[in-house]
Amino acid sequence: MFMQLYLSPIGQLLLTADDTALVALRFYDAECSCLSSDDTACNDHVILQAARHWLDVYFSGQEPRFMPPLRPTGTDFQQDVWQLLMAVPYGKTTTYGEIAAALAARRGIPRMSAQAVGGAVGRNPIPIFIPCHRVVGSGGKLTGYSGGLERKQFLLSNERIDNSTLQCDSGLNTLL
Known part of the structure; x- marks a missing residue:
């Protein structure tokens, strides 16, 4: 290493x-x-x-147009969630529920737990590159982040995402 x-x-x-x-x-x-x-x-x-x-x-505030090779280690479920995170465009956010719905559709099942998705998001071993900071809670709640909510807010602002309308929900810090 x-x-x-x-x-x-x-x-x-x-x-x-x-x-x-x-x-x-x-x-x-x-x-x-x-x-x-x-x-x-x-x-x-x-x-x-x-x-x-x-x-x-x-x-520098720009969207990188390239990605270094990444190899996160995790379960198949985590890998699927992280792959969906990679599809969230620069400057955009998504919710745990939206990721759960996309994963359920991909797997051909009626529904997937947003909490299970949150657990996988929180175990992301390569944050920033795999953009878990772009995931917010339902209703625009700014939920926890492995590096702390201040870092998450900075990363969102760096991508010109208006996080002033997001509601801070520090009670969920342990989720991520």
């Missing part, structure tokens, strides 16, 4: 890649205190270079 810290407007991000793909992004101040001895800090790894470039474009 190759790791590198990226200094962003929302704090340090710890990028983790293997030889072929980005596998994780963590909010460094929230989850990590050091690199393990099995990990290599590397500024020159091609996957990390691509991820840094994508983040540079993204944080």
